[in-house]
Amino acid sequence: MGDARVIPLHGDGNGDRADPSRRPRPVPASDPGPEADRPDWERRIAGGLAFLRRRITGDYEVDEFGFDRDLTLHVLAPPFRPLYEKWFRVEASGLHNVPSTGGALVVANHSGTLPLDAVMTALALLDHHPAHRHLRMLGADLVFRTPGLGPLARKSGQTLACNPDAERLLTMGELVGVWPEGFKGIGKPYGDRYKLQRFGRGGFVGAALRARVPIIPCSIIGAEEIYPMIGNARTLARVLGLPYFPITPTWPLLGPLGAIPLPSKWYIEFGEPIETGSLDPDGAEDPMLVFNLTDQVRETIQQTLYRLLLQRRSVFR
Numbered sequence: 001m002g003d004a005r006v007i008p009l010h011g012d013g014n015g016d017r018a019d020p021s022r023r024p025r026p027v028p029a030s031d032p033g034p035e036a037d038r039p040d041w042e043r044r045i046a047g048g049l050a051f052l053r054r055r056i057t058g059d060y061e062v063d064e065f066g067f068d069r070d071l072t073l074h075v076l077a078p079p080f081r082p083l084y085e086k087w088f089r090v091e092a093s094g095l096h097n098v099p100s101t102g103g104a105l106v107v108a109n110h111s112g113t114l115p116l117d118a119v120m121t122a123l124a125l126l127d128h129h130p131a132h133r134h135l136r137m138l139g140a141d142l143v144f145r146t147p148g149l150g151p152l153a154r155k156s157g158q159t160l161a162c163n164p165d166a167e168r169l170l171t172m173g174e175l176v177g178v179w180p181e182g183f184k185g186i187g188k189p190y191g192d193r194y195k196l197q198r199f200g201r202g203g204f205v206g207a208a209l210r211a212r213v214p215i216i217p218c219s220i221i222g223a224e225e226i227y228p229m230i231g232n233a234r235t236l237a238r239v240l241g242l243p244y245f246p247i248t249p250t251w252p253l254l255g256p257l258g259a260i261p262l263p264s265k266w267y268i269e270f271g272e273p274i275e276t277g278s279l280d281p282d283g284a285e286d287p288m289l290v291f292n293l294t295d296q297v298r299e300t301i302q303q304t305l306y307r308l309l310l311q312r313r314s315v316f317r
Contacts, residue, residue: 066154092124094270100131103213110185112223170211187244193224202294206284214273219304222266
């Protein structure tokens, strides 16, 4: 089996290498290609064979963070599309607020007991943004310490949530996603749904200021209801080394069936960019400026959540 090429992150403003002519950009499976008139099953078989050929010959690329674009497009993303399209029936709006090229930081609320909101946000951008942008998500250390999950996270484009990695990706023109509530957001009780938790010390704002990229507030409705957390077995969580051990109406009572998320109706809205290009990059060292920008992002997301909740007809439709 051939070896994949490792590409350096020399940015061209698009999150790609300096010589994009050497690598054709893959088209997501949801996009009609030049052979769209062929039967669907033929295109799927041809695409699968082409993918296997690339894996065998090593004709694919992995960047310095471990991101395997080809594997993400054809193996990692497709299993989640039925969840996005049929189960959660996600409606994404404001995609025009996300730039088609260059670096930008997407900042979103976090909820749902399991971080499916991050996956659905990434799919919204990959499948429905005009530029089909990959969202390079910043993940917690626990993700990369989990056997099996860590390598897959790297291959899907995730990296550790730390300022140096975030700044480097942003400077190289990548679209980066952060959920600053962290475990406090996804592990909060159902009674606190849609109430934003603390955003930490604003490290994401400092990264955006240094990279001089816009911040895109992102508000997600629907994830709070997929696993309503009615209890937390803290002692068991400590034994297992987890930030929390959720108790929901179906878990652990129904065993493996309790892992099936409830089919809530989702809305994802990308808000107007908060520009940082006109601000002094040294402002990243100004605690007051960082605090004010962090508070602006948080307040924008919170107010958007309230508005979307008022517009929602019910949890499941």
